[in-house]
Amino acid sequence: MTGIGPIRVLTLLTLTICVSSLSGCAGPGSKAVQTHQQAMESITENEYVIPKKPVDRHYIGSAWSKQFGPIEDSSTADIRVKKEKSFNSMQQDFAYKAGFGLGGQVIIGPQAHAGIEGSSLDKTKLEGIEIVTPLSLADIPFEPNVPYVTEALRIANFTLKGETSSKAGVNVSSNILVGSGTALAEAGGKSRTGTEGEGLVVAYKLHTIDLKTYVKEDSGAVPLELDTYLDFPKTNLLIKAKLQTIEAGAKKSLPRNLLWSCERADAMSRDMVAAWLVEVKSTDPKRKSLTVAFPAFPRIEDCNNYNGIIYSRIDPVTDKIHRQKINISIIEAEISDVLKPVKWVARISLINESFKIRLLKPSDLAGK
Numbered sequence: 001m002t003g004i005g006p007i008r009v010l011t012l013l014t015l016t017i018c019v020s021s022l023s024g025c026a027g028p029g030s031k032a033v034q035t036h037q038q039a040m041e042s043i044t045e046n047e048y049v050i051p052k053k054p055v056d057r058h059y060i061g062s063a064w065s066k067q068f069g070p071i072e073d074s075s076t077a078d079i080r081v082k083k084e085k086s087f088n089s090m091q092q093d094f095a096y097k098a099g100f101g102l103g104g105q106v107i108i109g110p111q112a113h114a115g116i117e118g119s120s121l122d123k124t125k126l127e128g129i130e131i132v133t134p135l136s137l138a139d140i141p142f143e144p145n146v147p148y149v150t151e152a153l154r155i156a157n158f159t160l161k162g163e164t165s166s167k168a169g170v171n172v173s174s175n176i177l178v179g180s181g182t183a184l185a186e187a188g189g190k191s192r193t194g195t196e197g198e199g200l201v202v203a204y205k206l207h208t209i210d211l212k213t214y215v216k217e218d219s220g221a222v223p224l225e226l227d228t229y230l231d232f233p234k235t236n237l238l239i240k241a242k243l244q245t246i247e248a249g250a251k252k253s254l255p256r257n258l259l260w261s262c263e264r265a266d267a268m269s270r271d272m273v274a275a276w277l278v279e280v281k282s283t284d285p286k287r288k289s290l291t292v293a294f295p296a297f298p299r300i301e302d303c304n305n306y307n308g309i310i311y312s313r314i315d316p317v318t319d320k321i322h323r324q325k326i327n328i329s330i331i332e333a334e335i336s337d338v339l340k341p342v343k344w345v346a347r348i349s350l351i352n353e354s355f356k357i358r359l360l361k362p363s364d365l366a367g368k
Contacts, residue, residue, distance in 0.1 A: 046361045048094070048153065048203035054102055054160070056199045058132040058152035061140045064206050066365055070149055074263070077308070079139050083154075086129040091153070095129045098202040099155050130154040130199070137357065138312035138321050142209050147360050151205035158200040206360040213320065213356040224278070224328070224346040232350055235324060236283040241346060243296060245274045245339040258293040261328075262303040265295045273297050274339050278328055278348070280310060287311060292328060296335050304330040318356075325351040 051069050059070035061079035086092060132152040134140060140148050217234075224230060230239045246252050253270050258277070260266040274296035281289045292306050305328065312323035327349045334343040 046363065047205060047359065048098075049206055049360075049362050049365065050098055050102070050203050051201070054099075054104075054201055056154070056159075056201060058154065058201060059149045059204070060132060060134050060152060062149050063143075064147040064149055064204070064365075070204070073141075076141055077139075080135040081132055082135055084131045084133075086131050086153075092129050095153050095155050095202050098153075099158055099200055102200075102202060103160050104155070104158050104200050104202070105160075130156060132201075136312075136314065137207075138314050138323065140207075141309060142207075142321070142355070142357065144209050144211060144214060147206040147208045147365070149204050150207045150357075152201045153203040154199050154201045156199045160200065206365075207357040208360055210356045210358045213354075215354045217352040219350045221329075221347040221349050224348040226341060226344050230348070235350055235352060236287075237324075237350065238281045238283065239278065239348065240281075241276060241278045241344070243274065243335065243339075243341050244277050245296075246272075254293070255291070258291050259306075259308075261292060261294045261306040262300065264300050265293065265303050268295070268298070268300070269293075271298075274335055276330065276333060276344075278306075280326065282311075292326075294328075294330055294333070296333065297339065304333070320354050320356055322352075322354045325353065327351070 049064075053069070057070075058081065059072070060081050061076065062070040062072050065071050086095075130153075132154055134150065137150060140150065142148055219232065222230065224239070224241050226241050226243070228240065231237075232239065244254065246254065254272055254275055256269075258269070258275070260269060265272070272295055276294040276296050278292045278294075279289065280291070290310060294306070295303055307327045308325065310324050310326050312321060314321055328346065329348075330344075330346045332343045332345040334341075336342050
């Protein structure tokens with residue numbers, strides 16, 4: 001005689017309770033959404049936040065608003081991400097149920113209908129669950145008291161049926177024959193629901209700075225002179241500002257590896273004939289140098305400040321993120337008709353930070 005074992009019984013019981021809870025959530029309204037989310041939390045141990053309007057975008061590194069969800073910052077550098085397939089059955093069940101509950105449907109495969117019961121649903125046709133995470137958590141621009149997206153749970157070959165179906169329903173039927181030309185055409189572009197591509201992000205994980213571990217050291221504003229190295233011995237950094245020009249008719253351009261202070265300057269960099277360069281060099285051989293550029297000619301208004309992270313790492317011993325931030329402000333800067341410096345007044349500050357991060361649960365966001 002064989003048995004299914006206590007762990008298997010617990011798993012089946014958990015899923016049965018979840019499905020039973022969801023079966024009464026077909027109608028619209030906040031109560032249905034609340035019941036749906038509670039059912040999902042019972043499976044995921046309350047780790048994932050379910051978006052109000054899921055789309056095919058991972059938003060890794062974006063700040064999270066209780067009211068608006070992920071908030072993108074155009075001034076933030078792109079976060080390098082990795083995508084991995086999940087073979088965790090509990091996580092897969094959660095993702096499928098969350099997708100269907102939010103009004104999703106399969107867009108590729110032999111099935112014409114996709115419901116929460118899913119006995120006829122071949123999950124392999126969904127091509128599994130993707131877990132999207134940053135290559136390094138240190139790349140995320142954490143700020144105190146702000147939640148950030150650190151993981152996205154995405155179903156491949158899945159989309160929203162329509163804005164009116166984005167509710168906590170359980171039996172969502174497709175009006176399109178899945179795998180048809182119409183389905184593929186809608187999947188390949190931006191639909192009326194705002195979903196792009198062949199997939200749907202159904203949940204996020206959020207982290208924030210653990211304020212009990214947060215340490216900050218600020219050098220304060222220090223004058224930055226031209227053609228003179230400024231030494232920050234505590235940070236092993238040497239910083240120098242200079243003016244670099246391109247001779248007229250030389251058919252050359254400024255170096256391509258510059259970190260421009262604003263997007264407009266970056267877009268015009270090939271036509272730039274003079275730029276103020278702030279070189280940041282480290283005495284640590286493991287660290288790379290970088291150069292921040294400000295437009296000198298042609299001049300660009302509102303492009304005289306730069307604030308960014310120049311170094312970050314995770315200490316595997318303490319689990320802390322260590323990073324350095326730089327703030328450069330050009331107060332006055334002018335050049336002559338022959339591209340020589342006339343005025344230069346600038347300030348620079350360095351900030352060292354270290355901290356741990358902690359996972360935020362949905363109940364934390366609700367203020368419970």
